[in-house]
Amino acid sequence: MRIIIAGAGDVGFHLAKLLAFESHDINIIDTDDDKLQYISNHLDVQTTKGNSTSFRTLEEAQVAKADLLIAVTESEATNISTSIIGKNLGARKTIARITNTEYLHKKEILDLKDIGIDEIISPESLAAKEIKRLLKQTALTDLFDFEKGTLSLVGITIDEQSELNGKTLVEAAYLNPDHSFTTVAILRNGETIIPYGENKFLNNDHAYFICQPDGVERVLDLAKKQSEDIRNIMILGGSKIGIQAALQLSKKYNIKLIEEDRDKCFELADTLQNTMIINGDGRDVELLKEEGIDEMDAFIAVTGNSETNIISSLVAKNHGVGKTISLVENMDYIHLSQNIGVDTMINKKLIAASFIFRYIRKGQVVNMTTIHGVDAEILEFEVTEGSKILKHELRNLNFPKSAIIGGVIRNGKGHIARGNFHFEVKDRVVVLSRSECIRKVEGYFK
Template sequence: MRILVVGAGEVGSSIAGSLSDAHEVVVVDLDPDRVESLTYAEDVLAVTGDGTDLDVLADAEVGLADVVIASTDDDETNLAVCATVKTVSDAFTIARVEDTNYLDTWREHQGAFGADFMVCTQLLAAETIVRVVGLPTARQVDPFAGGCVELAEFDVPEDSPLAGETVADADRFDELTFVAVVPEGADHAKVTRGDTVIDGGSRVVVVGRPASVREFSRAVDPERAGNRVDDVVIVGGSTTAELTAEQLVDRGITPRIVEFDPERARELAERLPSATVFSHDATDPEFLSREHVQDADAVVATLGSDERSLLAALLAKQAGADRAIAVVDQARYVDLFETVGVDVAVNPRRVTAEEITRFTRERRAENVAIIEPGGAEVVEVEVDEESVLAGRPLRDVNGDLPDGVVIAAITRDGGYVTPRGDTVVEVGDHVVAFAEADVVDEVTAKL
């Protein structure tokens, strides 16, 4: 498949890098330095120029493209790219936007702006935050199979009841599959075996029914997982903050929002009558103490500045807040945030690249989650007659799949099927599989 990516920033570069091994990728960007850097770093063809210019698109051979992804940091440019492409090509177009108004218009009028699909960076970030808030001990939560299946990644505390157990010993949860363990300090996630030891300080990735995932979370960290999430403080009045608050209200949680600018605070109070809004500096320790931020189940820092978000998150943790989640604009800071004390760092560009990637996977991959570090992936595929799984028990399939793969969950007619050696996969089943980074493309093609 030929994929044209317009915009070689963090999102575009991430998409190009993840797809270049299996597809022919062309990248267009105005910045010649970015173009040169990407050409050396990835196996892509790069073109310097304006992606809204028909001559530049012609140089990039847009007429041969199967998919065009508009991923610059400017909404209007991305929409213009999609509209321009549609005048000269039948390619499937994907637009990345920040402004939810564009997304609302597109949803009401499919195909508006020349976009066949649209992703909103701030909405995706808010959805990620809310999923993590809802599972108190998780660092990542992704839904699959229409919400019937969840992937969750957990830190294993040194004093966890599971610390020191093998996967075989810990595998006592119905409708749950252990797929990977990331030892402390390791640079990639590895498939688990029965004798894999779950050490304290490591990370473990599981896939299963939501109820089983929650049961597992209580086993990993009983003290924290037993807490009901009622009190969430959102620091900053950004659009991401507003969208996060809206979704928390929908889940029955009344958030508290702290926004320094009085005008924006007033606007949020009018838009979110169920929320409590303060106009104050959230980095003021006296204010944090007076408003009992130390009692919050979670504090979400989204101040539009990575430095200020980090400060607010760490101050909230220092005050005694149970959990701190921070929105991080620069992907390179994610590990730093989590190293110095932030429980979960959410990078909107990363979740956007992940969302777009799933639309360009070969062989109908319907959902994709990326497991860091190392870029392992969990993919969801609907099985057809050409799949290596069709009509065969899983134990007979092992020889046809590379090492580094786990069939983690199966759904059939809306029901959950726990994958075991004698489980026969049927055409039409939805299969969720974990694959280490170096075998992702091979596995996706075979499934």
């Protein structure tokens, strides 16, 4: 597939990094020499210097031969213009990154396809949805349901109290006699481990499991974690993400939102009628105490300053808040969450890049998600007639070591796939795979 990416920022770079493993023909357009040079030094892609709204630049990048044009610059106007011009110059499909969420809510009225935009994405809206998903369980650092919870991906932090601490996967299996969960990844000091029998759980590890419904509670029991109901949430920052999160969460929870800009507070009060708006500096510990930080079940920091978000989340954690989520701009910070005490750090650009990657990967892949900080993807495949995976039981399939099969959904019921498991047509198979291994994994389902 020939793909042109307009914008060599974080979204463009991460997306190109994911796609580079897929053997696509990728060309990245940007006006910044330094960004293009950095990409050329780190990825096997072509680059074109210039403005993506320029006919000459797009023609130089051979847009007429492009299967997909993805516009993800920092400028919404540039992205929309690039998509429209690129489509008219021959690009088969276009995706535009936008910041104005009205485009999302008025898609049917606007009919953007008529003017040349096949798909739009809003990093802010995607981040707000991610926050809502992460609030399903306070004791878990991550939770993603397949087929309405038939199988679930869950993440926990291993601490000294955990029964899993110091045990190998083989030893942990004795604590799981019903085989209701399986370990699919361990994040340790920023390194992603695809674990097998002799790998050990260590203190401060972030461990990820695929679970049957009863397996989620079993994992929590073994980790000595107790989930609390969420009722009260404090949001720090009246950013676009803060607004979107408050709009979605206020339907179910009691929300307080703290914003430093007094004028903006009046605007927020008009927009967020079911949210209590507080004017103040969220870095002020006394203010947080006055506004009942001790009574909060969750704290979400989404200001434009990563350090403010991290520090305020740590303050919230120190006051007994069960769940903390912090927005960070620097992708490298995401790996720090397990070491410094913030439950989950999210990056809107990383979420956006992963969303676009999932959009491109449609085909044998039924479902796909990412885990914050983990260098791997979670994919759901459907087994079809003639699939290679039907030939042998799991232990004899020679499945890639950079991937692991976590579970199978068959006839509406979740199963944990062990060595003697035989796959059947129409099975939904949940796999964790490193990005460079996805094509090889996909081969088992063709």
